[in-house]
Amino acid sequence: MPIPTGTPTPTATNPPAGGPAYLEAEAGVLEPPMGVLEDAGASACAYVSSSQGNVGSVTLSFTISQAGTYWFWGRTRAPHDGSNSFFVSVDNGAEFRWDFPVTAGWQWQAVRDTAIGAQRSFAFSAGTHTIRFRTREAGSPLDAVAFGTDRYAVPNYAAPCGPTATPTATSVPSATPTPSATFTAGPTAAPTHTPTVFTPPTSTSTPSPAPDSAMYLEAEAGALEAPMQAAQDPAASACGYVFSTSGNAGTVTLTFSVPQAGTYYVWGRTRALHDGMNSLYVAMDGGAEIRWDFPIAADWGWQMVRDASTGARKTYTLNAGVHQLRFRSREQNSPLDAVAITRDAALVPAYRAACGPATDTPTPTSTPTPTATLPPTSTPTYTATATAGPSPTPTPTTSGVITPTPTPYGVVRVEPEDAHTLVAPMIIGEDAGASRCQYVYSPEGNDSAGYFVTPFEVPMAGTYQIWGRVRTPDVGSNAFFVSVDAEPEYQWIPPVVTNWTWTKVTNYEAGGVVPSYFLTAGVHWIWVRTREAGSQLDALEFVYQGPGRTYTPSYVAPCGPATSTPTPTPTFTITPTPTNVPYTRTLVLQQGVNGYQGVVDTYIDFDNPNSNFHTSSNLYLEGFEKAQILIRYDLSALPATARVVSATLGIYVVPDDRFERRQPFTSTVYALTRDWQVDKATWMQAGPNNPWGVPGAYDIYSDYRPWPSDTIWFYESTPQSQFTARWFTYTVTSLVQNWIENPASNKGFIIKSHWPHEITYQIYSSNYWSPALRPRLQIIYYPGDMGLEADLPKP
Known part of the structure; x- marks a missing residue:
């Protein structure tokens, strides 16, 4: 179909609850060899891509009427990990690298800074701004871009094909009108396109995953050999995965049946924060093991099983009937979420099972019963090991948009519930008196277990001290371990308080002194681990210690988006150790x-x-x-x-x-x-x-x-x-x-x-x-x- 060349007139305003506005990538200013391609599955049936790495870009312009903190998403797909990254810059600022997951179909992905593993936010003044995507790897596609002030309003819209991609907004009227932002088109290049910016209809539905010719097995439903164990994660397929607390010990065995003989390929759904937790040994039907190293990635994604000794994709010649696939721990904490088995060499799995009761409590048996059957490639069918429950429906915020909070000079705030990584048994609790109405803690019986680690950005170099907002009700529930920038952790024992209270972070082993950190401008990391179960941490502030500076935190952020599903309490206990950053x-x-x-x-x-x-x-x-x-x-x-x-x-x-x-x-x-x-x-x-x-x-x-x-x-x-x-x-x-x-x-x-x-x-x-x-x-x-x-x- 021809690419629309008309000039649609955007009529978009901010949708209710701070939802995002949209830009079609193909309507931006293109720098060759970035070009427009067609795809019936893309938003407005078109997307952009470059045939060469490190050259070619698309620049999108937009105008906002209300200053605030904004977040971005991109609609992408990637058949492999050699075409899934861009360099991104906003308002001609410094570029950062964005790696998005390998997926077979178009999906919305948060625009993250790969260097820190976190979604980037931008403080915009009212007026016109630009965002540019420059090719890093050839063939990396970009379909559309979304942006808004609500970090949790994840996009799910795709424009229909046609000459005008701007739908008629169907926002629900409100007694108090939502402040609107007007989005305008930036300059155009040949062929002439006006950036199409629109808000989706308020009534949308989440499509079910398309069936394919792969058979899917949930790892947590296999036969587990300790110390391999099941854990819970809302982002995992069926909300469960497996891992071992020890290297070279612990296995999970999955039993399956194939209807016909042939050559089969295996995929695993994994994630890994560093290169000390991203490998397993794999064996089929009791045969020789191969070592499988999977890529570093902060989010779950499908990765093909390769033989690390050759770098080649592993294939298995299977007869019709029952087989067993075993994964053995090589590096501790290497996680496995799900497995896909297929005869289609070109297929890239994209399925993630919804949470349901079937996988909540896996039944480890020495001889597991086959739980999945591979269909013939001519009749694609999905057979899951879990009964998919209904997808949770997000609950909108009371006010719709969180008003950006002015930050005092030399103060950097951290909300633990937004941490880059939150490791069980530390979980998120809710309390109306907490900042953002949420806090983190490890439940009783989990001393010295559970932690969070997250980046924070310091605007200027200097000496900083840390304040924490805590509720530590007794002497057995008032201790944490703290580490900044991978330095040795120390013990912090706040005073016993029954109400939320700001207190300075102190080093108990050093006699209760307040540690000072000389931090360079840029990104740093903080790691906080539970020492005593029940110790509750609400917020942190890094405070610049200038000459004569006196400052005591007092700010409490208003409640943010409600959590539709309580954080599941894991059924295991671990004592994590601080880990190094990947490829150091x-x-x-x-x-x-x-x-x-x-x-x-x-x-x-x-x-x-x-x-x-x-x-x-x-x-x-x-x-x-x-x-x-x-x-x-x-x-x-x-x-x-x-x-x-x-x-x-x-x-x-x-x-x-x-x-x-x-x-x-x-x-x-x-x-x-x-x-x-x-x-x-x-x-x-x-x-x-x-x-x-x-x-x-x-x-x-x-x-x-x-x-x-x-x-x-x-x-x-x-x-x-x-x-x-x-x-x-x-x-x-x-x-x-x-x-x-x-x-x-x-x-x-x-x-x-x-x-x-x-x-x-x-x-x-x-x-x-x-x-x-x-x-x-x-x-x-x-x-x-x-x-x-x-x-x-x-x-």
């Missing part, structure tokens, strides 16, 4: 190890103000800041594009027999801001003709930055007489990231002790005879591209 690399810098010669270190001593100690095998740290350590690392081995996930400075500490043995001691690491010369630095000067701003490097700003990177204790509730030499580590993630981005700012570290006692500790220097005990800097980082590279080889 680790670099350990230690003088004389692996040929590295980039460390310089010394100490400066109040009692020897004109002495230099750069040749000493030992460094000394003394209370009252009377002896301080200077150390600098050459970071040129790191790529300029590196994104640091974690950086720790390790020192090997030896106690000095002269001080009181039961006396605790703290030390703090800062960034130096003055150039210094290792063989000339003394208490009085950083180098020749370069005196410290204040002797002993005491001047804030000219000698060192006053914001601590980390503080550690050399005393852990152990009688000092039992203290033995050991490693201690400081977290220095933000400092190292800043030095990579601004190499000239790398003046190194200064380690001070503000402890008011003349206590001395000895630390082995880079001159110590054993390289293994010299100071070491360990950096875990992304080498550059932060995307989820599904095709990267695995070790």
Whole structure:
């Protein structure tokens, strides 16, 4: 059919409940080789795609009359993971990479930033704006775009074919009119199209999945061998999946019957947050196992079973009759949701079973009964192992649209219920007094189990502290573990409060001090794990600590979209461990190890103000800041594009027999801001003709930055007489990231002790005879591209 060339007049307004407005991709401004293609299944029967990777784009313009925070979705499909990504930019801003799931049919997908794994939002002023989609992988298709102020109003509309794609809006009238946004067309290119923007009819129905020639098996309905176990997830097919808490232990066996002999292909529905939980061993009918590595993906998606040793798709020659397919754990927590078996080599599964009672309680048996039959390819039929229940109907919000909340200067808010990842048994609870009327907690009986991890974006670099809004009713329900940017977790014990209360996050092990984080501008991650069941967390705020800043949170967000289906309570208990981010690399810098010669270190001593100690095998740290350590690392081995996930400075500490043995001691690491010369630095000067701003490097700003990177204790509730030499580590993630981005700012570290006692500790220097005990800097980082590279080889 010909592509419409008329000029439809958009008459759209914001639909009730903040629902999205729509743009047809083919009506945008195209940059070749991006072109318009036809498909009867596409919205308005057309979509855009580029025949070449990294070239070609489509730009869509729209005008809004009401400022606010907006979210985007795209209608896409992808037959494989080599044609499912774009680069996206809004209002000519920085591009981010968007990977969408592999699906056989057109589906609406949230526009996510692959680097952080989260849906992006944009604060728009009233007026005209643009969004551009640039090809990353050849053949990646885009059918339509939706945007709106309600993150939860997931689009489900597809325009009919015809010369005018704008339907007549059928919004339900309201006694109080909904504020409307007018959308207008942007510039056009040949062939001439006016961007078609419209709101769907209010009466829509969700289509049932089309039948295909695959047989589907729910993993949780198979025979489970511990520690493989079933878990629940509303996003999983039939709301259930399986995983093992141990690597190389635990299996699930699925029994099925095929009506005719032939060559069969296997697909699995999976997800994986990192490359330490994305592989299983697969065997058919007791045959040899193959290793199957599936791509990193935050959301569930269908992936073909490949043999990791060859990279080739695995095929099975089966006779008519009953067969068994077994999946064995290789890496702990590798999840499996469902399995598809087909004779159609070109078929890409897209089915997801609705939740129903049949899979809520799987019956693991040693000889499972066949629960699915593969139909002949000439008669497509779907046979499920679960009885599909009705799809939940979303409940609209009371007000329809959540009004964007002005955020105070230097404050970043986090709502845990919106976390990128929420791991059972931590669940979402509802309470009218909570911010957004929701909070998170782990039910009784689940101590030290359940967590959430989510990104947050800092608008400006600086030192931040964390506040949490909690309800911790007793001393057995008032403890969490906290970690920022993959640093070691610490225990936070809020005060006992029976009403929702804002309180500062403190480090219990460090004596209740309030941790300060020097954060670079950009995306960071927070990880909060339950320590005591029943501890309730409502909201978090990261607060910039500027000079003279005094701030106490008080904001409580209004209730958001109602949850139509309560979060299911899992029937299992796990104790998760913080995990690394996908495809990171680790670099350990230690003088004389692996040929590295980039460390310089010394100490400066109040009692020897004109002495230099750069040749000493030992460094000394003394209370009252009377002896301080200077150390600098050459970071040129790191790529300029590196994104640091974690950086720790390790020192090997030896106690000095002269001080009181039961006396605790703290030390703090800062960034130096003055150039210094290792063989000339003394208490009085950083180098020749370069005196410290204040002797002993005491001047804030000219000698060192006053914001601590980390503080550690050399005393852990152990009688000092039992203290033995050991490693201690400081977290220095933000400092190292800043030095990579601004190499000239790398003046190194200064380690001070503000402890008011003349206590001395000895630390082995880079001159110590054993390289293994010299100071070491360990950096875990992304080498550059932060995307989820599904095709990267695995070790």
